[in-house]
Amino acid sequence: MRLEKIIARSRIIDLRSTDLKGALEELLDVSITRSPELKRDVLLRGLLQRESTMTTYLGAGVALPHVRVKMKRRYILAIGRSRGGVRHERTKTDEPVKLILMLLADEKARDYLQVLASIARLVQDQETVKSLMEAPSLDDLDERLTAALSGITARPVQAQQSRINRMMIRQADNVAKGTDCSAIMVFGDTFTGGIEPGSWRSVAKALLVTRNLVDGDNEGSGFAETIQVRSFSTQRLAQLRSAMLVALTRGVISFNDRICCIGGIAGSNQFDTMVVVDVEREFQTLLTGHTDLLPEDVKPEVLERVIAVATELAVEGREGRPVGCLFVIGDTGKVEKLTKPLVLNPFYGYKEEDRNILNPFMDETVKEFSSIDGAFVIRGDGVVVSAGSLIQATDNDHALPSGLGSRHAAGAAVSVATQAIAIVVSSSTGQVTLFRRGVMLPLMEKGMGLK
């Protein structure tokens, strides 16, 4: 889905209203003109109801109200800018909303959560929001938003043409060839603005790894595939592992592959690291004779999302303090038999779509509940079944390194007793660890890495 296609200049307006209801009415007026099947009152009610159960305020003056209805088009996106600000009761800080992106989606649109997540990710980037807010005219705003959603930044990036970068790229090609690598994995976020489309020219198959928006179209980019990894640790070796894990679960690479990786510090505009990885050896301990890294019922994007939230929690903590957390993903039928609620389940009664970890608004909710004792139990399709659950599995066969206590033991044990994957954020060390069949794979280690 090419996201820029859902933008239309006629649906980009400067808002006059100073309250949310009025602003939504203005946005609806420009959205439904060519869709007579859509009823303004019904949509408004749906949007406001959604807002009252779970806010769509993303922070930093941006809101993304959305609703699903039966409609002919798949998506309609309307954008309202307010210089004076719109009052939004659910913003924590009373900060006025300056930019509203209202998304109407057909109830049958299957990539709805992905589209929502991609737009949310884009407007969580402060640089982008600033550039949209400061656009001299609505035509400019249209142009900037279209460019941002197309994955093309307004700033031309020539950085990868520097002498060192050119040499690193050439050497990566030589190393890949000389060591029989099946692909080169390139960490695109090394460059502000990413890698210029078409500027990557290696003989070996190249895979782009990035945190930025991916619209699935690699044509003309020079890359065979783009792997989106939402949250990277700043440590390069941990970045590598996360990206490989995502590529593996998505079937982009296989255990028999050898990959040449090239990257650098995010935003530094310079490649500084090259590593050759035998995938099987890297993940050997985790496989222990099996070939399935991912439990049958777990969607790769769900695991990716949980890893992203877990790493963000480990890096950011909560209100300046470190937090610990345990996520148990997949095989929920069995997992639930091994759990006991420690508190009333805070997710009880919410619609599945609203409590799906793929829903971009769940990030904050999950982080908010991370301080509750106990584990998050997450279904393979992303629906959060419960939080605050005590895991009652025991495992006497796998010894954990000293210093890891009962949270890690519970994660390890539940991954032995069931097919689930457990991800643990340690409050004492900030480590993020994945458990599968009792075997641990550190995804982020404090103090490790090259940086």
Ligand SMILES: Nc1ncnc2c1ncn2[C@@H]1O[C@H](COP(=O)(O)OP(=O)(O)OP(=O)(O)O)[C@@H](O)[C@H]1O
């Ligand atoms: N069986 C369990 N199920 C769910 N949560 C648990 C379980 N055991 C412990 N926890 C959670 O882990 C928290 C920390 O426990 P403990 O310090 O023993 O674990 P740890 O593995 O050392 O983790 P950390 O590195 O975060 O301290 C507990 O307060 C509790 O919230």
